[in-house]
Amino acid sequence: MSQPTVLCAGEVLFDCLEVPPDPPQCFLGGAPANVACGLVKLGVRAAFLGAVGDDALGEQACAELTALGVNIEAVERVAGVPTRQVRVQLVGGDRQFVGFAPAGTSVFADMQFYGQQVSPSLLAGARFFVTGTLGLASEPTATTIEHLVQQLRQRETLILIDANWRPIFWPDASAAPERIRPFLAQAHFLKLAKEEAELFFSDSDPQVVYRALWGMAPDHAVVITDGDQAIRYCWHENQGELQPPAMPVVDTTGAGDGFVAGWIAQLLQGSPENYRDSQWQAACLEFATVVGALVTTKRGAIAAQPTLAEVTQWLRDHPERKILTP
Numbered sequence: 001m002s003q004p005t006v007l008c009a010g011e012v013l014f015d016c017l018e019v020p021p022d023p024p025q026c027f028l029g030g031a032p033a034n035v036a037c038g039l040v041k042l043g044v045r046a047a048f049l050g051a052v053g054d055d056a057l058g059e060q061a062c063a064e065l066t067a068l069g070v071n072i073e074a075v076e077r078v079a080g081v082p083t084r085q086v087r088v089q090l091v092g093g094d095r096q097f098v099g100f101a102p103a104g105t106s107v108f109a110d111m112q113f114y115g116q117q118v119s120p121s122l123l124a125g126a127r128f129f130v131t132g133t134l135g136l137a138s139e140p141t142a143t144t145i146e147h148l149v150q151q152l153r154q155r156e157t158l159i160l161i162d163a164n165w166r167p168i169f170w171p172d173a174s175a176a177p178e179r180i181r182p183f184l185a186q187a188h189f190l191k192l193a194k195e196e197a198e199l200f201f202s203d204s205d206p207q208v209v210y211r212a213l214w215g216m217a218p219d220h221a222v223v224i225t226d227g228d229q230a231i232r233y234c235w236h237e238n239q240g241e242l243q244p245p246a247m248p249v250v251d252t253t254g255a256g257d258g259f260v261a262g263w264i265a266q267l268l269q270g271s272p273e274n275y276r277d278s279q280w281q282a283a284c285l286e287f288a289t290v291v292g293a294l295v296t297t298k299r300g301a302i303a304a305q306p307t308l309a310e311v312t313q314w315l316r317d318h319p320e321r322k323i324l325t326p
Contacts, residue, residue: 003125004047004071008032010135013084027300031164038070038261038305047071053109059082074118084108111138118207130166161187163196185213194226206234238278244289254301255292262291
């Protein structure tokens with residue numbers, strides 16, 4: 001398998017959608033795994049780094065990732081603990097996380113990632129590293145991810161963090177923001193939902209968040225999303241906002257992960273000089289909003305992700321959207 005360009009580390013699990021009276025439908029998910037799959041569908045070589053249980057669901061997760069073309073050489077199989085299932089209920093297309101399965105379980109495989117199969121060659125070939133904050137909720141995964149971020153920053157790999165705040169994963173959710181804020185400062189590119197920005201920084205103005213994390217340091221970006229409302233961003237010295245395209249929403253699960261995949265796919269087409277250009281920034285993020293919006297038109301975070309051909313066709317059908325040529 002080709003050397004991956006993007007490494008995505010953290011949780012892989014199954015989202016079990018409960019839409020009574022139908023039986024639950026379980027889809028492979030977990031934000032970093034979603035991003036890895038989304039990248040591959042957009043033509044980018046990606047690897048997933050994390051842990052699954054030594055169980056049937058763990059085997060299924062590895063099989064599905066492999067079938068999509070995601071590199072899983074750094075995926076660990078953990079004996080004695082299950083692959084996590086997350087119970088998700090849909091209300092008007094919006095998801096609500098209501099619990100975990102198997103019921104009564106307190107330790108899941110994604111919490112037991114040691115990084116023992118992460119090779120130097122895997123790190124050496126990466127241009128981007130993507131992760132979130134769910135891994136910080138438990139050890140040893142938290143230490144593993146923080147160590148990977150430190151290693152990769154030393155190699156000048158670009159770090160993208162999607163906060164992906166889920167209080168249900170934290171034993172003490174009230175203590176999480178103090179743990180999370182310093183971690184977010186390690187990013188070069190940061191995605192926050194509006195409510196996450198308000199929780200962690202008491203403000204949803206991207207410029208306020210930018211300065212709280214990095215002061216006046218250049219070459220960073222904060223993007224704040226708000227569902228189907230306009231995204232706002234502060235990138236280098238530029239500020240702006242973009243309205244995502246309207247789509248017939250079926251399931252919003254994974255829309256943010258689709259946005260991240262689209263953002264990185266376009267970042268890989270650019271250069272540090274492009275990253276400072278306001279028009280290039282807007283076109284880059286416009287592409288990402290289209291990818292994220294298309295994810296909402298089907299059920300399942302990964303199953304709904306568009307291919308590059310599908311995104312390209314949508315853009316051809318909507319020439320009013322000013323997008324970089326894929």
